[in-house]
Amino acid sequence: MTNKKKFLNLLGIARQSGNIIIGEDNVLSAIKNQQIRFLVIAKDSGQSTSKKFHDKSKSHQIPFYDRFNREEISKAIGMSRTIIGINNDGFAKHLNKMVMNMD
Template identity: 55%
Template sequence: MTNKEQILNFIGLAKRAGKITTGEDILLNAIKKNKIKFLIIATDSGKASLKKFTDKANSYNIPTNQMFTKVEISDAIGMPRTIIGIADNGFAKRLKEMTN
C-alpha cells in the first residue's frame, strides 16, 4: 500500500469517527471558531475556493494539504467534496506527520 493510499484510508477512518467537517459555509464557520486543526483541499478545486480557504487557513495558522484530487477525497469519505477539515487534534497531528 502506498503512502497516498494509507493517508486516504486514514481520512476515511477520521470520517467514520466523526472528526471531519465538510461543506464550505460550515467549514468557514468552524475555522472562525478555531475548531479545524487541518485542512485538505483538492488539487482540482476552483480558484476562488482555493484562495478563500488557503487565505483563511493562513490567517488562523491551520496547516493545509493539497495532494489529492476531488475524486480521491470523495472516495475516501464516501461523499462528493473538494475541501474537508479535520476537527480533532490527534487525527490532525497524525495527518501532518503522514503528509510531510
C-alpha cells in the same frame, strides 16, 4: 501501502468516527470558531474556493494538504467534497506527519 493510500484511508476513518467537517460554509464557520486542526483542499477545486481556504489556513495557522483531487478525496470519505476540515487533534497531527513524508 503507500503514504498516499494511508492518508486517504485515515480520512475515511476520520469521517466514520465523526471527526471531519464538510461543506464550505460549515468549514469556514469552524475555522472562525477555531475548531479546525487540519484542512484538505482538493487541487481541482474552484479557483476562488482554493484561494479562500489557502488564505484562511495561512491566516489561522492551520496546516493543510492540497495535492489530492476531488475524486480521490470523495472516494476516501464516501461523498463528493473538495474541502474537508479535521476537527480532532489526534487525526490532525497524524495527517500532518504523513504529509511531511509524502512530498
